[in-house]
Amino acid sequence: MFGSLNKVPLRNMWPHEALNFTPWLAGNVDSLGLALGLELELIKEEASVGDFSLDLLARDLSTSKLAIIENQLTQTDHDHLGKLLTYAAGFDASFVIWVAESIRDEHRQALEWLNNRTDTDTQFFAVVVEVLKIDDSKPAYNFKPVVFPNEWHKSKSKRTASNQASPRGEKYRSYFQGLIDDLREKHHFTAAKAGQPQNWYSFSSGVSGASFGANFCQGYKVRTELYIDRGDAEENMLLLKYLEQEKSTIESELGQPLSWETIDGKRATRVALYRDGFIENPNSELEAIKEWHISNLLKFKAMFTKHLREFNK
Incomplete structure (x- = not known):
């Protein structure tokens, strides 16, 4: 009735760490983020810190905070632990992620100790990557987190930080908590x-x-947007113009016109949709705004993703 679940050695899939595994992980950094509850976007491979090079530098989109990712095809070792801390300091990272075939107990304990001793702005993760097959099926990968930030230990600090937020900041937090919960x-x-x-x-x-x-x-006003920042103003404008070639089709599918924008004082560009709204509105109106945001975020993803991928090619 059931097949046999087998684990494939990582080097059968990626013979070389730097040439094969790191580029693959760079292309799947969003899946790694999914396993950790983060919205990770890759910034750079082989990002320099003095004479050393970090495997992957990323950003958590929900907070705009930096994440560093160090990967190994083998069991964790002391050398990579030292590099991890060096890179964390060099980039002032908020999320420190170690991906390996297996995590040694002493390294798991070290990261848990760091999670217990650092503030809520620095969070350490250890993730095992697995490749699995059922009988002769195609291989499938799986990210298995084994070290998370100790939320219980940090809860007092989180409550303190929450208490320090302004009343309006707390309203934003409450609104977006409901939004992301529904979206997830x-x-x-x-x-x-x-x-x-x-x-x-x-x-x-x-x-x-x-x-x-x-x-x-x-x-x-409130806005739903596609925000474009590829690190270069000219490339951002090229992507905006590329999307504008499909303007009539996109707006027809959406059922209303969009705003195609350069942003004063910034290199970024955006495509946006607006409606009236204010965080101090009554809860019933905020609920309507939330439904508007959700509906249009889903439409934006359906309309724009294929065009973005085509541009990337």
Whole structure:
């Protein structure tokens, strides 16, 4: 009735760590984020820290905080632990992620100790990557987190930070917590789990340099957007113009016109949809705004993802 589940040695899939495994992980950093409850977007491979090179530098879109990722095809070792801490300091990273074939007990204990001793702005993760087959099936990969931040230990600090947020910041946190919970649980749109006391929230598009966003703007407006920042103003404009070639088709599918924008004082560009709204609105109106955000985020993902991937090619 059942097949036999077998684990495939990682080197059968990726013979060389730097040449094979790191590039593969770079292309699947969003899946790694999904396993950790983060919205990870790759910034750079082989990012320099002095004479050393970090495997992957990424950003959590929901907070705009940096994540460093060090990977191994083997069991963890002391050399990589030292590098991990060096890179964390060099980039002032908020998320420190160690991916390996297996995690030695002493290294698991070290990361748990760091999670217990550091503040809530620095979080350490250890992740085992597995390749599995059922009988002669195609191989499938799995990210299995084995070290998470100790939320119980840090809960007092989190409550303190929460108490320090302004009343309006708490309203933003509450609004976006409801938004991401619905997007995660009902629509499988995101892996994000924690609302922030800020007037925006970004979600991965699966394509580096482009993200989907829900915002409260100045002037009593709210916005759903595709935000474009590939690190270069000219390339951002090229992508905006590329998408504008499909403007009539995209707006026809959406059922209303979009705003195609350059952003004053920034290299980024965006495609956006607006409506009236304010975080101080009554709860019934905020609920309507949340449904509007959800509906349009889903539409944006369906409409833009294929065009973004085609541009990347």
